[in-house]
Amino acid sequence: MQENLTALVESAGIVGAGGAGFPTHVKLNAKADTVIINGAECEPLLRVDQQLMARQAGRLLAALDKIVAHLGAREGVVALKEHYHTAAGALQQELAGYPKLRLHLLGAFYPAGDEQVIVYEVTGKVVPEGGIPIHAGVVVINVETALNVLDAMDGHPVTEKYVTLTGAVRTPKTVRVPLGITVAEALELAGGPSVADYRVVNGGPMMGRLVPLESVITKTTKGLIAVPAGHPLLNSLERPLGVSMRQAATACMQCSLCSEVCPRGLLGHRIQPHKLMRLAAYGSMCDPAQTPMNAYLCCGCRLCEYACVMGLQPWKLNGSLKGILGEQGIRNSLDNKPEHGAPFREYKRYPVHKLIHQLGLSAYDVDAPMEEGALPSYGKVTLPLRQNVGASAEPVVEVGSRVEKGSLIARIPKDKLGANLHASISGTVAAISSDTIVVQA
Ligand code: SF4
Ligand code: SF4
16 A cells, blocks of 8 residues: 555656645655645735635545555644635535544644644644654645645646736636646736736745746646736845845844744744844854854745844845855754744744735735636647756657657656656647757647
C-alpha cells in the first residue's frame, strides 16, 4: 500500500500546489503521527483552497483518509480559518464516516499557513530550527495537492491548475486552466486588466513574485494579482536591495517590532530580524549569540516589513544573507529544538485584515467565485521542465512526437529529487529547449 500510493503520486507528477512545489511522493515516503491538510490560505486575496474545501469536501476527506492510512498516522486534520464558514460547514457534514479525521479552526492571522506555524497551531509541537514538519512527526499537504492525490489514484496525472485571478481585473474569479498557458491568457478569463498600466504578482501579495505576462501557469501557480502601477505593493517588491540596505542603515531605530511579530521567532527559533538589521548599519549584530546564519531561520513571509513603522525590509536583508552564505557553501547548522513557542505568542499573531489594509489591498479583498465545467481550449502550451523543488525533468519525447493530454513528456532524472511532467493538452511537440517543452494543439 505504502509503495503503491507513493509510486502513483510520483508517476502523476504531483508537487506542492500551494506554491512550494516540493515533490509529494517524497513526503509520502515516511511514517507520520499526524497529517495536516493546510487549508489556511492565508495569503490575502487568494480564494482557491477555501472554495475547493467547500465544493469538494467529501473528496478531500477521502483523500486525507487514504493518506493517513498510507502514512500509518494516528489522525488527519483539516486546518482552515474559522471564518471560512461554508468550507467548515461542508467538511463537518462529511466527517461522520471518518473516525480518525477532525477539523482545526485557525484564527484570522498571517501567516497561519506557514508549515511550521500550522504544525504548532494544530499539534502544539515545534518543528526544530532548520527542520521540516516530519521532524515533529507531521506531514503537511495543501488542499489542492491532496485532491491531486485522489486524482492520481483514478489514473489522472497533474495537467491542470486552479488559479485565482484578482486585483485590478474586470471580473475576479477562480478558474481551472491547463498548465502552460500564459499569464496574459489566464487574465483574459477574468475579463482582462481593468487598468492600462499594471504589473502581475504570481502568488499572494506577501510571498508572491512579479512575473511577466508571457510567463506561464505552472503546478505551483495559486493566484495572479494585477496590481496598478504606482501601488505601494509594487514599491515594496521592486525596491532594489541597495536602497533597502541604505534605508536599514539610516532609519532602523532598533525598536524590535519586527522581532515581536516574526512568526518563526514566535515559535522559539533564534531569529530576531531587528538584530540582523544591525548588520546593515554596524556590520555586526552586536550580540555574540547571533550570527548572519540566523537569517537561514527566516521563511520570507515579509511580515516584518508591515510591522515596521519605517517600512523597512528585514526580509530582504535575510534573503540576501542566505544567498551570500549559500554561494560560499555555508549551510545552516542551527538546529535548536524548542519545546514551546515564545511567551505571549498568541497575543502577537498578526491580524490578516490589518495586513490587507496596510498592503493597500482592501478594495481588492473581494470574492473570486470558482468557475468549473469545460476547460477553455488553447492552441499552445509551454511547459517548464522544472516546476518543483529539485532537478528539472528530462524530456522523453522528441520534436514532432504526437502526445495526448496526460501523456508523460518528461521524467525525474535518475536518483534526483524532482517531478514527472505530462502534456496538458493533446497535440504535437513543437519545440524542446533546455527549460521547456512546447505542445501545439
Ligand atoms: S521594526 Fe523596523 S525600525 Fe524597528 S527594529 Fe525592525 S526594522 Fe528596525
Ligand atoms: S520575513 Fe521577517 S517576519 Fe517573516 S520569518 Fe523572516 S524575519 Fe521573520
